[in-house]
Amino acid sequence: MNSTNVKDPEYFHKVVDCQYACPAHTPVPEYIRLIAQGEYTKAYMINWESNVFPGVLGRTCDRPCEPACRRGRVEEEPVAICRLKRVAADNKDDITPFLPEIPSIKNGKKVALIGAGPAALTVARDLAPLGYHIDIYDDQSKGGGMMRSQIPSFRLPDEVLDFEVDIILDMGLMTHFNHYVTSLKSLLNKDYDAIFVGTGAPKGKDLHLPGRDEASANIHVGIEWLANVAFDHIHKIGKKVLVLGGGNTAMDCCRTSLRLGGEDVKVLVRSPFKSMKASPWEIEDAMHEDIVIHENHVPLRFEVENGKLKGMYFQRVEAKYDANGKRQLVPTGEPDVFFPADDVIIAIGQENKFEWIEKDLGIEFDQWDMPLIDEKTFASTSPKVFFGGDAALGPKNVITAVAQGHQAAISIDLYCQGQDIHDRPDPHTNLYSTKMGIHEWSYDNGIVIDERYLVPQADKSITLNNIKKEVELGFDIATAFKEAQRCLNCDIQTVFTAPKCIECDACMDVCPTSCINFLVPAEDESELREQLRVPAINDTQELMVSEVLKTGRVMVKDEDVCLHCGLCAERCPTAAWDMQHFIYNTAKAGQMVFS
């Protein structure tokens, strides 16, 4: 087996589990250390560079980083990465001195952005400092897309959103709000050098069951209804509310109903509770507000009397799994169940809507009416037109929209500068020793077992009576420090220099989590994985294999549960191990460096 090429930045990138899992590759441990040091502004700017909306994401992110967090593999729960981000946003000072300068002399290129959600705003944020002239179109009256129309203000206060959206709008964009683009052709006919489509997946799925049309006054499509609440068009709902669906939209609909007069609000899910699509914490928060969730209920028909909604019938089912593990919902044979209702909210999914894109523009669509998009460049089949966010690959989340926005911005810049959009810029990386003294490091390597801290919430008696009142209070500074200290500093890498090793075994003996091994080289990796002191069964984690040492053995380190505690380096007599700070910043359009 060959030795590992740690010169390839992707090797150490993968070791930083959270950063690797973050679609925008936010340097998580870096900002968490800054939070522990009280450097909130710096922590905020590191986030802002990568994910553009730290205040929004610190409250609402889907947090793909957290299931990846190493703490979760050596202890029960991951670091509360997302809510620490909020601490940086809440406690930062004035950031204006750190924002990029917007050139007054433009570069002569004009770009149109359709939609003003997180994807398009990210493109704007990346291109405006390079001197692009940017027109942004959105049918809503303000920027933010679904961050504004869908995410309720009790989860995301308006001022937090306004602050981060305005930073970008203030970069000299030409905004065209309340402007629904009805024809892409008309925009293509203007003098734009490139067009970005960031229109999201704005159409809520409906449920055409008997009674749907007669009772339409009291049957709402979740997405539209939430937007109407957000833009102050709806202020009330009936006392008895049924919400259909098990995703995050359903959770927002039921909690919003409670704040608009709903007293008896139920969520009805077709599937078993455990396979609900909503994030566990969203379900938890809804249940904390006494929402009842009924699983295994398939909607049958609306009950209407004199044109007025009375309630709804459901069939009881149970989940059966066939030999391939495929699920089927099979009726239990119990009698159908009736739930009385004043209002029903349908929250069963969203779809894209591309009627406004003419079919003769060279933009190809697939059988599901989704555009054919290159998943690296986010280019469509028309050279000038790029996609990103929910419009590109279907509904996901804010951080994915941001990550795709960055990539689309790179492509647009390359395209406008006449370069090959497939020639992607390398990430900015660096690796340097943290050694300060003989056994001293420039990071706090004394790690202890400590359970995840809970984010406090405002009292229900307050939050349920005021839809604008944010439920989560955020960590106070003292708790934030403790939570930040749970971070294992996975970006401080264990770097091994084979020729220095005298094979004294000290590192292997001291390693608290038995990561280090000295072995006779094996034929292939799977064989090697079995031979380790603790077999490396987690294939998603790499092995670091050294060159052959003096005795003919190799050093093999399983990255899986390394604590980055630095003890190997402290106990190494020859400094064959060193703890080195690894920096990885994904490239932005025009090789722009923000911080």
Add this chain to the structure above:
Amino acid sequence: MSYLKPKFAHPRLPKNDLGYTKKEYEGVISTLCAGCGHDSISASIVDACFELDIAPHRVAKMSGIGCSSKTPAYFLRNSHGFNSVHGRMPSVTTGANLANRSLIYIGVSGDGDTASIGMGQFIHAVRRNVNMTYIVMNNGCYGLTKGQDSATADKGSISKSGDANSFEGIDLCALAIELGATYVAQSFSGDKEQLVPLIKAAITHNGFSLINVISPCVTFNNNPGSTKSYDYVRAHNEALSKIDFVPVKEEIVTTYDHTSVNVLEMHDGSLIKLQKISPEWDPNDKLSIVTALHNARANHQILTGLLYIDNDSVELNDLINTTETPLNTLNYDVLCPGSEVLREFVGRYA
């Protein structure tokens, strides 16, 4: 500098028959110099006790003075221990063993602690066949007092300051065999594969077991010209055999080719499997090993592995017929059975 070892463990750390992981056999973080051979020996003791399913509270760790004698702090955190004055570990262990033969005694000592100040104590523990494992962490110098040549430093070995040692070094293994030791082994701290089974067999052996482990002092005796450096020991290490220890609990199904494999049955039924490399040597034959040691010395070789074992060893407590019950649990009426018994006893000699 880290003073505390993180409490974290690998989530899939194997457990032994008692349900313990190796963590339960570890000690506090070592304060020895980074890379000291002694730390590897501590780790080997941890491995051996874990693999033998020894409950930590059944072990007494005994030591004297020196870097080597500090190591009991770094292994078997949950065991008993006694840190004696310099060189007195063998005597203290002899006493402890007579007072309570139910414990497992692991003595660790240095070459200074054993071959200089403790020599008088050491040889009597050997000849009395005290039931203990006696590990010498042999670095050829007094590490703790900054690296003076010890009595096991080889003649001609160059110290860190550049001087050649002008005295003959004491060969502890040869000496022990001469004094009637019933289990004698030699090993290298950098070879756990050999050292761990040797410790397991030593702990299982019924009587005095000496393991002389060459253990480089990275700070004061790892220089070119030293015969106790990592490089020198690796280059001159001559293993007598490959050793495997098979505890009683593991059923033995294989049959061995006795021309190349020696299978030695221990008093409790455990087996030592030796894959012989040197044909002239027989682990039950004192003369063969004394000759081999002599030749090795002439050829600048360090013989390692199990050198000698007496399978019929009778340990001190059995020789002098001490009580099975630890003295501290004997009741007053047993210790002082009364005037009637005394009268009867005296009457026997009337």
